Each structure stands twice: as C-alpha cells, then as structure tokens.
Amino acid sequence: MLLASGTRPRVVAVDYGTRRVGLALADPLRVIAQPYGTYAPEEALQVLQRLHAAEGIETVVIGWPLTEAGTEGEATRRVERFIRRLRRLLPGAQVVRWDERYTSELAKERLREVGGPRKKRRDRGRIDQMAAVIILQEYLEQQEPKAGLPE
Numbered sequence: 001m002l003l004a005s006g007t008r009p010r011v012v013a014v015d016y017g018t019r020r021v022g023l024a025l026a027d028p029l030r031v032i033a034q035p036y037g038t039y040a041p042e043e044a045l046q047v048l049q050r051l052h053a054a055e056g057i058e059t060v061v062i063g064w065p066l067t068e069a070g071t072e073g074e075a076t077r078r079v080e081r082f083i084r085r086l087r088r089l090l091p092g093a094q095v096v097r098w099d100e101r102y103t104s105e106l107a108k109e110r111l112r113e114v115g116g117p118r119k120k121r122r123d124r125g126r127i128d129q130m131a132a133v134i135i136l137q138e139y140l141e142q143q144e145p146k147a148g149l150p151e
Helices: 040-057 073-090 104-116 124-143
Strands: 008-015 023-028 033-039 058-064 094-099
Touching: 008 040, 008 124, 023 040, 023 094, 033 040, 033 124, 040 058, 040 073, 058 073, 058 124, 073 094, 094 124, 104 124
Parallel strands: 008 058, 058 094
Antiparallel strands: 008 023, 023 033
16 A cells, blocks of 8 residues: 555554553565554553554554463453554554563663663663564564575
C-alpha cells in the first residue's frame, strides 16, 4: 500500500510498560529499526497518533510479555488493554503481538556493547527504547525477504 505521497505507511514497535513505553520506527525501506523515543503511556499514544496522521502506520508490533514458561499472565492483560486503545486511535493499523521474552536483557547487553557512561547504559528509558528496536528488527527480518543478498 502506498500513501498519496508515494511512500509506504510506517511500521512501528512498542515496548509497553506501565511507566514507560519504548518506541521504534522502521526506515522507509523496512530494513532497519531505529529508536523513536521513550514516553509515558499516554504520551506514547499521542506520539503514535500524530505519526499515524502525518505518515500513516501500517503495522504496530507490540511486545507480548509471556512468562518464562510461554504462558499469558497479568502483564499480557495490561498490554491487551493498551492494544484496545491503539486500535481505536490508529484506525486501519494492524497490531501484531510479538514475543518479547528476553528483549530487555538483550537491550542491556547491546547498550553495554555500544559503551558510553554506565549511568546512560542503565537508564530504563534507553533500555525500553532498545527493547522496542530489538522487537521491531526481529519482526522486520521475518517479514521482508532478503532479495538479492547472497546466502
């Protein structure tokens, strides 16, 4: 699907938390996930609504917080309530639940690899944002064929 501007609507990822929501945005070619900020839940909804109005959002990939055993619990019920709000605010956008187990640990590891001051690497907002990037990058790699790339 193309917008009137000739561009494709965006694909975003959400790492939902009751205090902070990390967001990530795919580049227009849907190859690379990029951090898009960390917000309070209400503010995240407003940011997504503005992005949807300005550029269109085709897909929202939201972290689905399964337990270690792979079952749903209280955390998934909280995310489900957030998903219902997303669907009302972003008409036409597909919402995809994505297993987010271990994404926070992966995010911490990646921030350590990148380096920088220890305080910044431990910043929960940066961790939530990086978790959203990981969720989105995993989704993109499973969705888009790697046409033309050698195996």
